[in-house]
Amino acid sequence: MPPPTRPRARGDLLEFYSIKTEDKKKEERILVATNRKARFHYEILETFEAGLVLKGPEVKSLRAGKAVLDGSFARCEGDEILLYNLHIAPYAHNTLEEIAPDRTRKLLLHAKEIRRLLGRQTLKGLTLVPLELYFRRGWAKVLIALGKGKRGPDKRDTLRKRQESRDMERSFKGKFKV
DSSP states (O other), X not given: OOOOOOOOHHHHHHHHHHHHHHHHHHHOEEEEEEOTTHHHHXXXXXXXXXXXXXXXXXXXXXXXXXXXXXXXXEXXXXXXXXXXXXXXXXXXXXXXXXXXXXXXXXXXXXXXXXHHHHHHHXXXXXXXXXXXXXXXXXXXXXXXXXXXEOOHHHHHHHHHHHHHHHHHHHHHTTTSOO
């Protein structure tokens, strides 16, 4: 009769923790830049996560947090989507070729998503606006949104709602103990 096998508690425990940390890494997002004005100027209808084609020094500059999304937009051209006016500051220790900070960059999406965006953008006159730029699992990603431009009354309504919520928070501040 063979001796009874004992479960390797230490190995099982290490395996358990490694699985747990891998799950955390999958969902971890390191935010680089946001386009705060986009939600004010556009009514957001739908969002998509797209990969970003970058060169080496651009990635290093992004990891340092040197990107500006203000004024950038995306456009469908043929069977690909391009991102315009995304400013990534030149990397200080770059020894390779010079890269223009405002160059046009290609976005990576599935073909089905590209066809869907192309159809929605041309039919209804909607725009593709980048909302956030971040790293997920080490890859640079852009959260782009299908948005419809707001007019003057819509913007005033947004400002009024924001002011009302601030006033309510001020009136409740200090009244309740936590």
